[in-house]
Amino acid sequence: MKNMRTQIGIVGAGPAGLVLSHLLHLEGIESVVIENRSRQYVEERVRAGVLEQGTVDMMVETGVGERLKREGLVHYGVNLRFSRRTHHINFAELAGGQGITIYAQHEVIKDLSNARLAAGGQIFYEVEDVSVDNFEPHSSSKPSIRFRKDGEPYELTSDFIAGCDGFHGICRPSIPSGVLEVFERVYPFAWLGILAEAPPSSEELIYAYHERGFALLSMRSPTISRLYIQCSPEEDILNWPDARIWEELHRRLATDDGWKLTEGPVTQKGITPMRSFVIEPMQYGKMFLAGDAAHIVPPTGAKGLNLAVADVRVLARAFSEFYKSGRTHLLEEYSRTCLRRVWKVQRFSWWMTSMLHLFEGDNAFDQRRQLAELDYVTGSRAASQSLAENYVGLPMDWGS
Ligand SMILES: Cc1cc2nc3c(=O)[nH]c(=O)nc-3n(C[C@H](O)[C@H](O)[C@H](O)COP(=O)(O)OP(=O)(O)OC[C@H]3O[C@@H](n4cnc5c(N)ncnc54)[C@H](O)[C@@H]3O)c2cc1C
Numbered sequence: 001m002k003n004m005r006t007q008i009g010i011v012g013a014g015p016a017g018l019v020l021s022h023l024l025h026l027e028g029i030e031s032v033v034i035e036n037r038s039r040q041y042v043e044e045r046v047r048a049g050v051l052e053q054g055t056v057d058m059m060v061e062t063g064v065g066e067r068l069k070r071e072g073l074v075h076y077g078v079n080l081r082f083s084r085r086t087h088h089i090n091f092a093e094l095a096g097g098q099g100i101t102i103y104a105q106h107e108v109i110k111d112l113s114n115a116r117l118a119a120g121g122q123i124f125y126e127v128e129d130v131s132v133d134n135f136e137p138h139s140s141s142k143p144s145i146r147f148r149k150d151g152e153p154y155e156l157t158s159d160f161i162a163g164c165d166g167f168h169g170i171c172r173p174s175i176p177s178g179v180l181e182v183f184e185r186v187y188p189f190a191w192l193g194i195l196a197e198a199p200p201s202s203e204e205l206i207y208a209y210h211e212r213g214f215a216l217l218s219m220r221s222p223t224i225s226r227l228y229i230q231c232s233p234e235e236d237i238l239n240w241p242d243a244r245i246w247e248e249l250h251r252r253l254a255t256d257d258g259w260k261l262t263e264g265p266v267t268q269k270g271i272t273p274m275r276s277f278v279i280e281p282m283q284y285g286k287m288f289l290a291g292d293a294a295h296i297v298p299p300t301g302a303k304g305l306n307l308a309v310a311d312v313r314v315l316a317r318a319f320s321e322f323y324k325s326g327r328t329h330l331l332e333e334y335s336r337t338c339l340r341r342v343w344k345v346q347r348f349s350w351w352m353t354s355m356l357h358l359f360e361g362d363n364a365f366d367q368r369r370q371l372a373e374l375d376y377v378t379g380s381r382a383a384s385q386s387l388a389e390n391y392v393g394l395p396m397d398w399g400s
Contacts, residue, residue: 002154006032006122008319009145009158011130011171013042013123015105016291016308017164018112019058023316025119026062029323032156033123034130034147039113042125046195046268048105049220050205050302052393053098055309059108064115072103073219075204078391080378082209082371084256087378094381094388104220105305124149132174135161135287143286162315163289164308172279172293180279187274187298187353188360189213190233194245198225198264207300207356208253209374211367214357215252216300217261225264230357233273242266274298276350278342281335288315288334295342300356301349306393311338313396341394348390 008024010017013035021031035042051059051072059065076092076099091099116123127147135143142157163171172180200219208215213230220226229248231240246263253261277296282289291308314337318330330337355373359366377383 002152004032004154004156006030006156006158007323008032008160008162009143009156010034010162010164011132011145012163012165012169012291012293013037013109013113013125014164014166014291014308015108015112015305016293016312017162018109018116018123019309020162020164020290020312020316021116021121021123022062022064022112023312024319025116025121027316027320027323029319031121031162032158033116033121034127034145034156035123035125036127036130037125039123039125043106043110043113045106045109046104048299048302048305049102049218049226050306051101051103051108052303052306053100054393054396055306056101056103058309058313059111064111067107067111068101068103071107071221072101073222074099074101077204077388079202079204079206080209080374081206081253081255082374084254086206086255086257086259087374088204089378089384089388089391091388091392094385095392098392100302100392102219102221108305124154127154130165130170132161132163132171132287135174135285136176137285139285159286160319161287162312163287163293164291164312166292167277167296169293171287172289175284175287179284180281183276183278183280185276185350187276187357188233189230189357190235190274191216191228191272191299192231192235192237192240192245193226193228193270193272194242194266195220195268196225196227196264196266197223198262199223200225201260201262206253207352209356209370210252211358212248212252214300215249217249217253225262231271233271235271237269237271240269242269245269272299274300274353276346278339278346280339282311282338283331283335288331290315290338294338295346297346297349298353299349300352301345301390303345303349307342307345310341310396314338344390344394 290311
C-alpha cells in the first residue's frame with residue numbers, strides 16, 4: 001500500500017473538484033484530486049455550456065479565464081418562443097448590465113486541469129475501487145481515500161474529504177443511511193440533445209414552448225450548435241435518425257417571420273433524463289459534498305455547473321478560514337450557506353422546466369395556463385426581470 005498525505009482529499013475532477021483544488025492552491029492549501037476516468041475523457045465530455053456572470057468573474061479573477069475571455073460568447077439576453085413568435089429577454093437592461101457566457105464545460109475543465117498541473121497540483125486519473133473512510137464525526141483516525149492506480153493500492157490521508165464525484169459517485173452513498181434527507185422530483189420527460197457542425201441559427205439561446213413539446217436552440221461556438229427536444233425518458237436514441245431530429249426541431253422552432261434553422265452534420269447525440277434532487281445536509285463529519293454529488297437540477301435553467309462552482313467557493317473560503325485561524329464556524333455553516341442558494345436555484349430550474357415542457361396528463365387548461373405564463377413573463381417588466389436576475393445568477397453573497 002502506498003501512503004500519501006494532503007490537507008484536502010478531493011474525489012472527482014469535474015468542475016467542482018477542479019475549481020476547489022484551484023481555489024485552495026491560491027490560498028496556500030494543498031489538495032490531491034482522485035478521478036476514475038481518463039484525462040482525455042473528462043476533457044472531452046460534452047455537458048454544460050452556459051456560465052453565469054459570477055462563474056466567469058471567478059475564473060477571470062483567479063487567473064484561469066484568459067481563453068474564456070477570448071473564446072467565450074457573451075450574451076446579454078435569451079429568447080422565449082411560443083405561438084410562433086419570439087420574445088427577447090434583455091439582460092443588459094433587466095439585470096444591471098450582467099450577461100452569461102457560452103463556453104463549453106469541457107473547455108472549463110481543460111483550463112482548470114492545465115492550471116492545476118502547471119502549478120504542480122496532483123490529479124490521479126483512471127483510478128479504480130475508490131472508497132472513503134474515517135470521516136465520521138467521532139472517528140479517531142484521519143479521513144482517508146483508498147484507491148487503486150495501475151493495479152497498485154494507495155491510501156491518501158487528509159484533514160478533510162471533499163466529495164465532488166457527481167451524482168453517481170461513491171461519496172454520498174458512503175454516508176450512513178438515515179443521516180441524509182433526500183428531496184427529489186423525477187420529471188416524466190427527458191432531453192434528446194445533439195451537437196451539430198452548424199453555425200447557430202440565432203445569436204442568443206431560444207427556449208421554445210410548442211404543442212409537440214419543448215425545444216432549445218443553444219450553441220457552443222460560432223460554428224457548433226447544441227440543440228435539444230423534449231422526449232420520453234424511455235425513448236431509444238436508435239429510433240431517432242438525424243433526419244427525424246431535424247424535422248422535429250424545424251416543427252417546434254418554426255415561426256411566422258421567416259426565421260430559418262440551419263442544419264449541419266450531427267457529431268454527437270444522447271438522451272438526458274430530468275431530475276431535481278437535493279440532500280440535506282451537505283456535510284457529514286469531515287466529508288463535505290459539493291456539486292452534483294449533493295444536488296441535481298433539470299438543465300432548463302442552465303445551472304448545474306454554476307451551482308457546483310458556487311458550492312466550492314463557499315467550501316474553499318471555509319477551509320481557508322480554518323487553516324488561517326483554526327476557527328470552524330464557516331465549515332459548520334457550509335451546508336446551511338450552500339442550501340440557501342441551492343433551493344433558490346432549484347426553484348428557478350423547476351419553474352423554467354414547468355413553464356416550458358408538456359406534462360403527460362395535462363389538458364387544454366394547463367396548456368392555456370402555460371401560454372398565459374409565457375405571455376406574462378415576456379410582457380411584464382417585473383416578471384422578465386425576475387427571469388433575467390436568476391438566469392445571469394444570483395449574487396454570491398445572497399447565500400451567506
Ligand atoms: C446534457 C447536459 C447538459 C447540461 N447543461 C448544463 C448547462 O447548460 N449549464 C449548467 O450550468 N449545467 C449544465 N449541466 C449540468 C452540469 O454538467 C453538471 O451540473 C456539472 O458537471 C456538475 O459538476 P460536478 O463537478 O459536481 O460533477 P461532475 O461534472 O459529474 O464531475 C464528477 C467527477 O467525478 C468523477 N467520479 C465519479 N465517480 C468517481 C469515483 N468513484 N472516483 C473518482 N472519481 C469519480 C466523474 O468521472 C467526474 O469527472 C448539464 C448536464 C448535462 C448532462
